[in-house]
Amino acid sequence: MLCVDKMVDPKKTPKTTEPASPREEAEFLASYDAAAYPHPSVTVDVVLFSVSGGELRTLVIRRADHPFKGAWALPGGFCGIDESLDAAAERVLRQKCSLSDLYLEQLATFGRPGRDPRTRVISVAYYALVDIARFHEHERSAGAEVGRVVVPWQGEAGGMAHVVDANNEPLPLAFDHEEILGAAVKRIRGKLNYTPIGFQLLGERFTLLELQQVHETVLGHALNKDSFRRRMLASGELRATGHMQSGVDHRPAELYRFATKSAV
Amino acid sequence: MLCVDKMVDPKKTPKTTEPASPREEAEFLASYDAAAYPHPSVTVDVVLFSVSGGELRTLVIRRADHPFKGAWALPGGFCGIDESLDAAAERVLRQKCSLSDLYLEQLATFGRPGRDPRTRVISVAYYALVDIARFHEHERSAGAEVGRVVVPWQGEAGGMAHVVDANNEPLPLAFDHEEILGAAVKRIRGKLNYTPIGFQLLGERFTLLELQQVHETVLGHALNKDSFRRRMLASGELRATGHMQSGVDHRPAELYRFATKSAV
DNA sequence: AAAATAGTGTCTATGAGACACTATAGT
DNA sequence: ACTATAGTGTCTCATAGACACTATTTT
Numbered sequence: 001m002l003c004v005d006k007m008v009d010p011k012k013t014p015k016t017t018e019p020a021s022p023r024e025e026a027e028f029l030a031s032y033d034a035a036a037y038p039h040p041s042v043t044v045d046v047v048l049f050s051v052s053g054g055e056l057r058t059l060v061i062r063r064a065d066h067p068f069k070g071a072w073a074l075p076g077g078f079c080g081i082d083e084s085l086d087a088a089a090e091r092v093l094r095q096k097c098s099l100s101d102l103y104l105e106q107l108a109t110f111g112r113p114g115r116d117p118r119t120r121v122i123s124v125a126y127y128a129l130v131d132i133a134r135f136h137e138h139e140r141s142a143g144a145e146v147g148r149v150v151v152p153w154q155g156e157a158g159g160m161a162h163v164v165d166a167n168n169e170p171l172p173l174a175f176d177h178e179e180i181l182g183a184a185v186k187r188i189r190g191k192l193n194y195t196p197i198g199f200q201l202l203g204e205r206f207t208l209l210e211l212q213q214v215h216e217t218v219l220g221h222a223l224n225k226d227s228f229r230r231r232m233l234a235s236g237e238l239r240a241t242g243h244m245q246s247g248v249d250h251r252p253a254e255l256y257r258f259a260t261k262s263a264v
Numbered sequence: 265m266l267c268v269d270k271m272v273d274p275k276k277t278p279k280t281t282e283p284a285s286p287r288e289e290a291e292f293l294a295s296y297d298a299a300a301y302p303h304p305s306v307t308v309d310v311v312l313f314s315v316s317g318g319e320l321r322t323l324v325i326r327r328a329d330h331p332f333k334g335a336w337a338l339p340g341g342f343c344g345i346d347e348s349l350d351a352a353a354e355r356v357l358r359q360k361c362s363l364s365d366l367y368l369e370q371l372a373t374f375g376r377p378g379r380d381p382r383t384r385v386i387s388v389a390y391y392a393l394v395d396i397a398r399f400h401e402h403e404r405s406a407g408a409e410v411g412r413v414v415v416p417w418q419g420e421a422g423g424m425a426h427v428v429d430a431n432n433e434p435l436p437l438a439f440d441h442e443e444i445l446g447a448a449v450k451r452i453r454g455k456l457n458y459t460p461i462g463f464q465l466l467g468e469r470f471t472l473l474e475l476q477q478v479h480e481t482v483l484g485h486a487l488n489k490d491s492f493r494r495r496m497l498a499s500g501e502l503r504a505t506g507h508m509q510s511g512v513d514h515r516p517a518e519l520y521r522f523a524t525k526s527a528v
Numbered sequence: 529a530a531a532a533t534a535g536t537g538t539c540t541a542t543g544a545g546a547c548a549c550t551a552t553a554g555t
Numbered sequence: 556a557c558t559a560t561a562g563t564g565t566c567t568c569a570t571a572g573a574c575a576c577t578a579t580t581t582t
Contacts, residue, residue: 038345040303040306042303081304083377109388224573226573227571490544490563514554514558516552
């Protein structure tokens, strides 16, 4: 951002810098005092989505400490002072979920004062997509659990989303993480309609029906089979592999792959 | 230069939702050390859009100091330690643009290390829309100029956007503000296709042609008159006022208003 | 043969673009 | 009367939904 010496802080009286004589840049930089104002903490939180069994799933981690001890939280961590936001999100996925090279995109930033009762924490939220095979491939950090996402609203209306375990018992989320989760669901529902992010939730090869079921799970409603097939094939994002499904007790479908995944 | 954030411990003992023994919680809070890591600065920057004369316009402020002295910057400022991000963006609009009650929405957060040469600064970018009448209504902060936005890409391809003055002379932007501006243009182009944000750029009453011209300016290409009219009337977002244009040298058009602007 | 899903062809409804035509203000 | 834009009606084309029908595998 901008001119530090011009800023108006609502809380503190800014230390006045002497603007009298024009300085050289080096002198200005040396005089710059970043400690003049209290800075918030900046964290990244990642909503890691996958789809399996016709359900949207996400990973949450049980909090071992206060605040919200015993509640569940999105994987997250502080952004290092020399670390980019994207790099911090990738590091969180690596350290807490043992996953890398995922589809990862910034979602929004949540900074309501009081969202963390300890101190001012501004969280830059990301969402990531992973196919279910890789989702179960690695060990997680301690206390991690894959829950089912419950979305109490239709379409892209927006609102909070909740997480339940395999027995449909609620996994209450800490901080404003149910709000972040809801925003992430809203985002991927919107993106699904005009970008090919559905492929990220499937393995290298998949049938059109599997792709349709992923879309239906994310969107929360059924889709027309015929038009879905036509729309996908017309999108140019799919390549037929020439291979067929096997081991199914019905006519096997052709396997497709995402056009850019191996179009190097 | 490193940020030496001397922010000390959390203010008060929070009452969390989790029942816990006082002793346990006190121990935790004592061990929590917010000063253990250097914190970045957090700012908000606002892309203020308006449309006039068939051009997309934005407000930039000339930098009086290093770094990027003499370059132009988006209006911005630090987020106060007890101030929400939205409130900080509203304050920036009030202080630097003398405007309030605008359509304002968070865009994205930009945090590449080195984007500010002084210290680590993470900027939460917003965009705001204002009709051209209000845009010219008030005094600005010193050095503010309304420039024309030049978008060197089509549709929602994305990329940087530039600003030029009335003589088409470039107004080079400081920091990564051309990237932020480009992201803001991409966002409003996308939103225009499925939400009625175009109304925010017009006054209380407007003709369908004026609305179409706003859309064409934002999108950067011409629209079909017939289908635009049908689409807008079918959207349910418009209400006919019963009043007509006057003082034009052709058949006057009916004036419409945004359905929710006074439907309270 | 039966069951189950894959995949194709075709009809219809809807919405956008194109274009023609009429209407109404100012000059 | 002339001009410029407002506003309506209609034709065409592209796309989505619906539905019928055939194809191919396992049991």
